[in-house]
Amino acid sequence: MSRAGSSEMPPPQPAPDSHSKPYWEHLARGELAIQRCQACREWQFPVLEFCRRCGGALGYEKLCGEGTIYSYLVQHHNVAPGFDALRPYAIALVTPDEAAHVRLAARIVEAAPDEVRIGQRVRVEIVDLAGGDYKLPVFALLADGASSDAVQGGDPPG
Amino acid sequence: MKREAAIVGIGRTAYSRNSGKTTLAMAVEATRNALADAGLSLNDVDGMVAFSTGDSVSTGAVGYALGLDGLYFQSDVAGGGNVAALVMSQAFMAVESGNCDVAVVYRSLNSCSGHRFGTFAGPIQAGGDSQFSAPHGYMVPGQWFAMWARRHMHTYGTSHDDFGAIAVTYRNHAVNNSHAMARSPLTLEEYHDSRWIMEPFHIYDCALEADGACALVVTTRERARDLKHRPVRLLGHVGYTGKAGLNDQWDDMTCMYSAFVAPRLWDRTGLAPSDMDFACLYDCFTYTALATTEDFGFCEKGEAGSFYRSGRATYGGDIVINPHGGLLSEGYIHGLNHHVEAVLQLRGDAGVRQVEEPELCLVSAGAAAYGSALVYAGD
Numbered sequence: 001m002s003r004a005g006s007s008e009m010p011p012p013q014p015a016p017d018s019h020s021k022p023y024w025e026h027l028a029r030g031e032l033a034i035q036r037c038q039a040c041r042e043w044q045f046p047v048l049e050f051c052r053r054c055g056g057a058l059g060y061e062k063l064c065g066e067g068t069i070y071s072y073l074v075q076h077h078n079v080a081p082g083f084d085a086l087r088p089y090a091i092a093l094v095t096p097d098e099a100a101h102v103r104l105a106a107r108i109v110e111a112a113p114d115e116v117r118i119g120q121r122v123r124v125e126i127v128d129l130a131g132g133d134y135k136l137p138v139f140a141l142l143a144d145g146a147s148s149d150a151v152q153g154g155d156p157p158g
Numbered sequence: 159m160k161r162e163a164a165i166v167g168i169g170r171t172a173y174s175r176n177s178g179k180t181t182l183a184m185a186v187e188a189t190r191n192a193l194a195d196a197g198l199s200l201n202d203v204d205g206m207v208a209f210s211t212g213d214s215v216s217t218g219a220v221g222y223a224l225g226l227d228g229l230y231f232q233s234d235v236a237g238g239g240n241v242a243a244l245v246m247s248q249a250f251m252a253v254e255s256g257n258c259d260v261a262v263v264y265r266s267l268n269s270c271s272g273h274r275f276g277t278f279a280g281p282i283q284a285g286g287d288s289q290f291s292a293p294h295g296y297m298v299p300g301q302w303f304a305m306w307a308r309r310h311m312h313t314y315g316t317s318h319d320d321f322g323a324i325a326v327t328y329r330n331h332a333v334n335n336s337h338a339m340a341r342s343p344l345t346l347e348e349y350h351d352s353r354w355i356m357e358p359f360h361i362y363d364c365a366l367e368a369d370g371a372c373a374l375v376v377t378t379r380e381r382a383r384d385l386k387h388r389p390v391r392l393l394g395h396v397g398y399t400g401k402a403g404l405n406d407q408w409d410d411m412t413c414m415y416s417a418f419v420a421p422r423l424w425d426r427t428g429l430a431p432s433d434m435d436f437a438c439l440y441d442c443f444t445y446t447a448l449a450t451t452e453d454f455g456f457c458e459k460g461e462a463g464s465f466y467r468s469g470r471a472t473y474g475g476d477i478v479i480n481p482h483g484g485l486l487s488e489g490y491i492h493g494l495n496h497h498v499e500a501v502l503q504l505r506g507d508a509g510v511r512q513v514e515e516p517e518l519c520l521v522s523a524g525a526a527a528y529g530s531a532l533v534y535a536g537d
């Protein structure tokens with residue numbers, strides 16, 4: 001047993017199955033793509049074998065890569081191998097522009113954790129995942145990413 | 159006449175940071191203690207229910223170790239704190255349907271000395287849904303609830319003072335609980351000065367990992383008349399799982415499973431939150447207690463912080479919530495310890511922390527997208 005994130009330990013690596021393999025293949029080509037129903041056009045994430053709305057066949061389609069932060073956390077305690085040197089780091093749940101009901105969890109890069117806000121606009125960057133051959137989507141804050149609740153909607157009034 | 163069931167006995171081990179015991183030894187000890195408390199013998203047991211996340215021992219193994227020839231009703235539920243009320247409901251149903259006459263429900267775990275989040279034997283290969291999160295350093299439950307808590311802060315202006323008020327209230331309750339692991343009083347200043355785990359959570363926002371076991375005995379209400387203690391009845395149970403438990407995909411993180419369970423539970427029992435004399439709310443994190451205090455209707459949405467701060471959730475207020483100190487201060491026996499406290503209080507056996515003549519209580523279990531809750535009554 002060694003403590004998390006010791007320098008020799010790589011971050012967790014994905015173990016794709018037949019349905020998620022295209023997700024990682026798109027990333028390897030520098031594209032962020034998730035499943036979409038070829039019958040009813042519903043976006044779907046995480047992966048399934050068929051559309052959960054209509055039972056139709058799913059294919060992968062590219063996202064534009066921009067979205068809005070629904071929520072976020074700042075990780076201080078070491079809970080994952082390979083992240084010791086990055087602490088504290090921010091992870092956000094990002095709603096992609098095309099799919100208001102989908103949330104993608106990813107690290108926020110190129111910003112101090114205390115700069116991150118709910119409602120901020122973000123854009124994907126695809127980076128190498130250390131310790132293997134995979135690429136990973138991370139998000140950077142957009143320069144004009146003013147906090148905007150109009151984009152989010154959904155919550156009851158405070 | 160319909161068979162009715164009741165809780166007739168409770169038992170537990172010490173709750174500690176390092177039990178030095180196996181989950182089997184602790185399950186056996188808690189079960190023996192619960193049967194002795196009830197005034198029943200091992201030979202009476204013909205049913206067993208337990209839950210685990212792959213970190214405990216099966217009912218079959220416990221029954222065997224106790225010397226039972228066999229069990230007529232056996233249920234090993236795969237689940238976390240979200241099923242801690244479901245398992246009690248199962249035991250009641252098993253007795254009331256005649257599947258068994260005496261059912262033992264237990265939870266046994268070494269959540270402190272056993273596997274710890276943040277320790278790894280080797281490189282991690284993340285399959286299934288975790289392949290999309292773990293490579294980002296997003297891989298422990300507290301991170302989900304931190305996302306939910308931050309959203310509540312954004313929507314309602316909820317502050318760290320609000321989370322702190324819950325941690326302080328429960329700790330002050332645990333001061334009067336000799337079975338609790340953390341009994342030194344906590345001030346709001348100490349709360350704010352404590353280290354971050356994952357913002358917005360300090361260490362005091364997180365449940366106290368514990369080693370230990372507890373058990374409850376359920377039999378018929380008729381048989382309970384001849385036993386030692388005032389029995390405890392179940393008035394209704396409701397569980398809910400949303401989005402298959404995919405917490406990141408839940409629509410509105412300012413409300414939990416409890417927003418779906420509460421209206422159905424109050425409707426089914428014909429009761430209201432104001433009827434409850436105390437409540438044991440699942441509190442893996444302060445935010446879980448905050449959101450569920452609101453969802454079950456003890457206060458308005460967005461007002462839980464001031465509800466706790468103004469003393470409405472403690473002795474002399476509207477309702478005593480977590481008189482034992484909860485998972486935050488008594489210890490993380492995965493929520494089954496909340497049911498033990500409910501029985502102690504309803505029997506009038508809670509000693510210096512006794513709630514005044516309680517008749518009804520709510521016990522909740524779980525967090526975020528999945529959970530269950532029930533109402534108990536003294537007989």
Ligand SMILES: [Zn+2]
Nearest residue numbers: 037040051054
């Ligand atoms: Zn479809």
